[in-house]
Amino acid sequence: xxxxxxxxxxxxxxxxxxxxxxxxxxxxxxxxxxxxxxxxxxxxxxxxxxxxxxxxxxxxxxxxxxxxxxxxxxxxxxxxxxxxxxxxxxxxxxxxxxxxxxxxxxxxxxxxxxxxxxxxxxxxxxxxxxxxxxxxxxxxxxxxxxxxxxxxxxxxxxxxxxxxxxxxxxxxxxxxxxxxxxxxxxxxxxxxxxxxxxxxxxxxx
Amino acid sequence: xxxxxxxxxxxxxxxxxxxxxxxxxxxxxxxxxxxxxxxxxxxxxxxxxxxxxxxxxxxxxxxxxxxxxxxxxxxxxxxxxxxxxxxxxxxxxxxxxxxxxxxxxxxxxxxxxxxxxxxxxxxxxxxxxxxxxxxxxxxxxxxxxxxxxxxxxxxxxxxxxxxxxxxxxxxxxxxxxxxxxxxxxxxxxxxxxxxxxxxxxxxxxxxxxxxxxxxxxxxxxxxxxxxxxxxxxxxxxxxxxxxxxxxxxxxxxxxxxxxxxxxxxxxxxxxxxxxxxxxxxxxxxxxxxxxxxxxxxxxxxxxxxxxxxxxxxxxxxxxxxxxxxxxxxxxxxxxxxxxxxxxxxxxxxxxxxxxxxxxxxxxxxxxxxxxxxxxxxxxxxxxxxxxxxxxxxxxxxxxxxxxxxxxxxxxxxxxxxxxxxxxxxxxxxxxxxxxxxxxxxxxxxxxxxxxxxxxxxxxxxxxxxxxxxxxxxxxxxxxxxxxxxxxxxxxxxxxxxxxxxxxxxxxxxxxxxxxxxxxxxxxxxxxxxxxxxxxxxxxxxxxxxxxxxxxxxxxxxxxxxxxxxxxxxxxxxxxxxxxxxxxxxxxxxxxxxxxxxxxxxxxxxxxxxxxxx
Numbered sequence: 165x166x167x168x169x170x171x172x173x174x175x176x177x178x179x180x181x182x183x184x185x186x187x188x189x190x191x192x193x194x195x196x197x198x199x200x201x202x203x204x205x206x207x208x209x210x211x212x213x214x215x216x217x218x219x220x221x222x223x224x225x226x227x228x229x230x231x232x233x234x235x236x237x238x239x240x241x242x243x244x245x246x247x248x249x250x251x252x253x254x255x256x257x258x259x260x261x262x263x264x265x266x267x268x269x270x271x272x273x274x275x276x277x278x279x280x281x282x283x284x285x286x287x288x289x290x291x292x293x294x295x296x297x298x299x300x301x302x303x304x305x306x307x308x309x310x311x312x313x314x315x316x317x318x319x320x321x322x323x324x325x326x327x328x329x330x331x332x333x334x335x336x337x338x339x340x341x342x343x344x345x346x347x348x349x350x351x352x353x354x355x356x357x358x359x360x361x362x363x364x365x366x367x368x369x
Numbered sequence: 370x371x372x373x374x375x376x377x378x379x380x381x382x383x384x385x386x387x388x389x390x391x392x393x394x395x396x397x398x399x400x401x402x403x404x405x406x407x408x409x410x411x412x413x414x415x416x417x418x419x420x421x422x423x424x425x426x427x428x429x430x431x432x433x434x435x436x437x438x439x440x441x442x443x444x445x446x447x448x449x450x451x452x453x454x455x456x457x458x459x460x461x462x463x464x465x466x467x468x469x470x471x472x473x474x475x476x477x478x479x480x481x482x483x484x485x486x487x488x489x490x491x492x493x494x495x496x497x498x499x500x501x502x503x504x505x506x507x508x509x510x511x512x513x514x515x516x517x518x519x520x521x522x523x524x525x526x527x528x529x530x531x532x533x534x535x536x537x538x539x540x541x542x543x544x545x546x547x548x549x550x551x552x553x554x555x556x557x558x559x560x561x562x563x564x565x566x567x568x569x570x571x572x573x574x575x576x577x578x579x580x581x582x583x584x585x586x587x588x589x590x591x592x593x594x595x596x597x598x599x600x601x602x603x604x605x606x607x608x609x610x611x612x613x614x615x616x617x618x619x620x621x622x623x624x625x626x627x628x629x630x631x632x633x634x635x636x637x638x639x640x641x642x643x644x645x646x647x648x649x650x651x652x653x654x655x656x657x658x659x660x661x662x663x664x665x666x667x668x669x670x671x672x673x674x675x676x677x678x679x680x681x682x683x684x685x686x687x688x689x690x691x692x693x694x695x696x697x698x699x700x701x702x703x704x705x706x707x708x709x710x711x712x713x714x715x716x717x718x719x720x721x722x723x724x725x726x727x728x729x730x731x732x733x734x735x736x737x738x739x740x741x742x743x744x745x746x747x748x749x750x751x752x753x754x755x756x757x758x759x760x761x762x763x764x765x766x767x768x769x770x771x772x773x774x775x776x777x778x779x780x781x782x783x784x785x786x787x788x789x790x791x792x793x794x795x796x797x798x799x800x801x802x803x804x805x806x807x808x809x810x811x812x813x814x815x816x817x818x819x820x821x822x823x824x825x826x827x828x829x830x831x832x833x834x835x836x837x838x839x840x841x842x843x844x845x846x847x848x849x850x851x852x853x854x855x856x857x858x859x860x861x862x863x864x865x866x867x868x869x870x871x872x873x874x875x876x877x878x879x880x881x882x883x884x885x886x887x888x889x890x891x892x893x894x895x896x897x898x899x900x901x902x903x904x905x906x907x908x909x910x911x912x913x914x915x916x917x918x919x920x921x922x923x924x925x926x927x928x929x930x931x932x933x934x935x936x937x938x939x940x941x942x943x944x945x946x947x948x949x950x951x952x953x954x955x956x957x958x959x960x961x962x963x964x965x966x967x968x969x970x971x972x973x974x975x976x977x978x979x980x981x982x
Contacts, residue, residue, distance in 0.1 A: 174552040180475045183548045187578060191540060195582035198616060202590065202601070211607045287598030290607050297593065315971075 185335045189342045192305075196346050199301060200353065203294040207358050210289035219282045220359040221275070228271035229351050232306075235264030236344045239337045246330040254325050254333075258317045261340070265310050272303050295354065302350060305343045312336050380931045391931035393477035394885060396781065398484050399462030405488055406455035412495070413447035414848065416440045418841055421805075425838035427826035437822035438505035443495075445508030446528065449628065450535050451491045453762065456770050457631035458483070458539075461546050461570050463781060467876035467883060468564050470555025470892045475548040477929040478970065479541050485939030486538035493943055494531025497524060504528035507820060509621065510591075512602030512613035517595055523950055526595060529588045530946040536581045536588075537942065543577035546570055555875070557894035561655070564874055564897075565648065568655050569634030572662040573627050580623035587616035596949065611676060618669035626665040628762060629729075630658060632769025633700060636722040639772050640704050642872045643719035644711025647898055650703040657696035657703075664693045674742045675749045683742050690740035697733060701726060716870070717791030721772035724799050728764025732757055735810065750820075753813025759806045768798070771851075778855075779869045783881040784862030790854035794847050801843030808833040867917035873898035880917035886926040889918060930977035938966035 174180060238260040245253030276296070284292045316336055319325055325333060380391040392398060419440045423431045432440070462480065466473055474480050497503045502524040506515045515525045550571045554563070563571075590601040591613070600606035602613050641648045648654065670678060670686040704726055713719065735757040739745045748754060771794075778786050812830045824830055868877040875892060876883070878900050896902050907914045941962030948956025 175554045175558075176552055178552060180548050180552055183552055184476065184544055187544050187547050191544070191578040191582055194579050195586060198583045198586035198619075202586065202612065202616075205609070205612055206601075206607070209607045209609075285598070286593065287600065290600065293593070293599035293601055297590070297599070301589075 179331055181335055182331065182338075185338050189338065192342065196298075196302070196349075199298045200349065203298050203354065203358075206290040206294050208361055208363075210291040210363075212289055213363070214279075214282055214284050214288070214291070215363055216291060216359050216361045219279050219284055220355060221278075222355050222359055224271070225275065225351065225355050228268050228275075229347065231264050231271070232268040232344055232347055235261050235268065236341050238264060239340050243330065243333050243337050246325050246333045247327050249327050251320070251323060251325075254320045255317065258313060258320055262310055262313050262317060265306055265313070265340075269303060269306055269310070272299065298350065298354070302343070302346060305346070309336070309340050309343055312339070380933060388931065390936055391481075391933055393473070393481050393929045393931055393935070395462045395466050395473050395477065395480060396883065398480055399459050400781070401484050402455050402462055402487070403459035405484075405491070406452050406459060409447050409451035409491060410456070411848070413444050413452050414845070416444040416447065418845070420444065421838040421841040423822060424824075424834050426835070427824055427828075427831045429823050432822070434822040435505065438507075438820070439503035441820055442504045442507055442510075442528075446494070446504065446532070448762070449508065449624070450532065451487075451494075453628050453766050453770070454539065455487055457573070457628070457766075458487070458542055460566075460631060460635065460770070460773050460777075461542070461574075463777065464876060465546060465549060465567060465570055466553070467780075467879070467887055468567055468874050469550065469553060469558060470875050470888060470894060471549065471553040472887050472891075472926070473929055474545050475553055476545050478932050478935045478975070479545050481932070481935035482939055483538045483542040483545065485936050486534055486541065486942055489939055489943035490531050490534030490538060490946075493534060493947060494527055497527035497531075502527060509617050511617075512591070512610040513604065513608075515591060515595075516603055526592065526950050529592050529595075530949055533585065533588050533592075534943060534946050536585055539577050540581050543574040543581070546574040547578065550574070555888075555892050555894050558899075561652065562894060562897045562899070564634075565637035565651065565654055565658075566631075566634035569630040569637070569658055572658050573630045576623045576627050576630075576662055576665065580620045580627070583616055584620035587613060587620070590616075592949070611673075614673050614676065615669070618672045619666075621672065622669040623665045625761075626661055628766050629769075630661070632725065632766045632773075633658065635769050635773035635776070636704065636725050638872075638874065639718050639722040639776050640707045641898070642776070642870045643714045643716055643722075644708045645714075645871075646707055646711040647873070647901075648703070649706035649709070650699075651897060654700050654703050657699045660696040661693065664689060664696070668693055671740060671745070674745045687740055687742050691737065694733060694737050694740070701730060701733075716775070717786070717788055717795055718772050718775035720792065720795045721768050721775060724795065725765060725768040725772060728760055728768060728799075728802070732760030732764055735760065748813065750818055751813035752809040752817045752819060755819055756806050756809035756813055759802070759809070763802050763806070771795075771798070776870070777876075778858065779865035780876060780881050780883070782859060782862065783865055784858050785865045785869060786854050786858040786862060790850055790857070794851045794854060797843050797847030797850060801840050801845075801847055803840070804843060805837050805840030808836045868900075871904070873901040875899055878903070878918055880920065884920055885923055886921075886928055889921040889926070927976050929975050932970070932973060934966050934970035934973060938963055938970065941966055
């Protein structure tokens with residue numbers, strides 16, 4: 165994919181694709197910032213329940229958050245294995261990353277379903293609209309990352325990942341870590357801080 | 370996966386329709402951008418004409434109010450997103466690689482994708498005319514007018530989804546040009562040796578990639594309100610229409626600078642060339658551009674002074690808005706100082722650049738008068754605002770872009786546009802735009818609101834409106850003369866040589882039109898105005914440069930190969946968006962096309978293996 169690109173001259177010495185990923189992540193920051201801002205503006209503005217206190221399950225999501233953070237650790241190991249040309253390590257750690265990411269998505273699917281059963285939908289109140297939109301777009305980012313990592317894993321099984329092509333892994337890792345960091349912000353704001361909101365009166369006071 | 374790639378053999382050849390559909394050459398993509406944007410400029414102009422004819426007399430009934438709403442909505446949306454922005458993108462594409470000494474942009478296929486996504490997004494929005502569900506809520510589509518109870522048909526979905534696709538196109542282009550400018554400068558071209566146009570492209574691209582995600586979120590929320598039962602902007606369910614205004618203008622004000630900075634960059638190339646002097650205060654112009662780019666984020670609420678945000682918020686935005694006039698003023702003084710004492714040639718391009726400065730000053734002054742919140746309360750939503758925004762967008766952006774058209778036309782055709790026709794074009798534009806828009810200051814301050822389809826003759830606005838409508842025809846004539854001049858120059862314009870203006874930029878050192886590979890040998894840049902330095906040194910040594918850099922056998926230079934995939938991915942994207950308007954099954958198919966396209970794209974090397982090697 166990028167054999168020639170690695171060695172071409174660039175003004176800064178940075179690879180084009182890596183720079184592109186950084187610029188994209190900067191742009192994606194604004195995307196999530198806008199969604200998070202919407203959530204915070206509408207915090208406590210729901211006219212009717214269910215409210216966060218009724219359904220947010222902090223312990224459960226703490227587990228899934230831990231799983232996602234561990235997937236970042238596995239991603240670091242996968243990159244390090246690639247740089248060391250440890251073919252077995254590449255496959256194992258990419259696989260672990262994908263499994264952990266998959267578990268996170270499974271948790272989210274379970275959570276969405278449970279919330280739906282407890283009456284929280286997109287249309288029921290502003291909490292539902294902002295919660296599902298924000299976490300849904302984050303979940304979509306994770307899902308996209310899983311497809312990307314799976315493609316890398318296939319390359320890994322073909323033996324096409326090596327120190328010469330480690331940039332392919334590194335760029336995916338940048339994306340993956342970014343998605344993790346966004347989740348830390350979301351977890352802090354939506355669960356730890358706003359997760360115990362009751363009705364409109366509390367937030368107003 | 371390899372099978373997918375093999376189904377479509379790599380396109381080859383550089384002629385015929387497929388060579389244009391699959392091109393990744395930045396010069397060809399630039400031309401595609403330019404011609405498409407000009408077509409949309411004409412469409413937007415015709416929409417303006419309908420409005421001017423309707424308003425030329427009091428109590429007129431040429432069009433009904435519903436049509437009038439569609440006209441002003443589509444006029445604004447078209448001119449901003451489908452005419453001025455892609456015209457700027459045309460110049461980014463045409464000029465940036467040449468002016469920084471590169472052979473193409475960093476991601477040529479992504480660049481092709483940007484163009485096709487722009488074209489398809491624009492066509493999607495305009496396809497609303499076919500089903501007579503034309504967007505009609507104004508170019509900033511304030512909530513909750515855009516919600517289902519008030520806009521029941523699909524018009525606002527056309528608007529939101531079309532704009533979403535246009536946003537994807539702009540984001541892709543923004544990423545591409547940031548990487549290109551940061552990473553692909555010829556050796557020796559430090560940041561402070563970059564031409565101002567390149568600086569302004571960089572700042573514009575940064576604004577693009579940071580501002581568009583905000584409107585993306587706004588449009589997602591609007592689309593979800595309309596289609597998936599949320600209530601983001603519906604007050605009855607606790608939603609807040611003001612949030613839409615914030616999201617729109619947090620994007621919308623940087624967008625204003627996205628529209629003007631490229632034109633500022635263009636005139637910063639034109640003034641030194643035709644004044645035979647280096648740009649006065651280059652670092653001040655560059656840093657003013659950077660300051661404008663940063664402060665552009667801190668002024669958005671001046672669009673919302675009448676919302677009632679409270680006196681503290683309003684005061685803050687009054688001050689920031691007044692402050693942002695300072696770097697703009699710095700630039701204006703530097704351009705004037707560039708001309709001061711210069712040996713000026715009043716070419717068409719130079720006239721447009723001077724016209725830009727003159728008209729932009731008028732627009733800037735009325736802009737400062739909006740910054741004063743109490744006076745803005747009087748001006749809000751009147752024709753005074755319309756006058757202001759046309760002085761900065763027509764008098765500013767468009768005049769600057771035309772300065773660029775006349776300046777760089779010889780570079781890409783090897784021919785000269787008739788100066789006589791060009792000057793006719795300039796004077797018709799300059800006079801026509803003043804006749805059209807200057808009276809709007811007065812009718813606006815006399816209380817004529819924007820977006821009304823007619824007015825009573827009792828108000829006394831009639832003769833000024835008639836004057837504005839007459840001005841429209843002067844501008845219209847100017848456009849026709851431009852098209853005549855352009856076609857005549859293409860057919861049998863005088864040969865220009867490679868460097869008709871004795872210009873300072875790198876792009877003028879190669880032949881006109883440039884060879885496919887741009888530079889046979891990547892130049893070593895020695896300073897700002899590199900080509901002037903070269904020419905002066907050669908002249909001092911007694912053998913002045915009269916010829917462009919020699920051509921070489923193109924087969925010795927590996928260039929990115931044409932590709933089907935950008936077109937396919939853009940096609941899938943628009944199918945995906947179109948499906949949301951009609952049937953979700955179509956969206957699903959579009960998604961599959963996008964995935965196949967991305968897989969094929971990823972499996973295809975940027976440069977095809979050369980069978981001869």
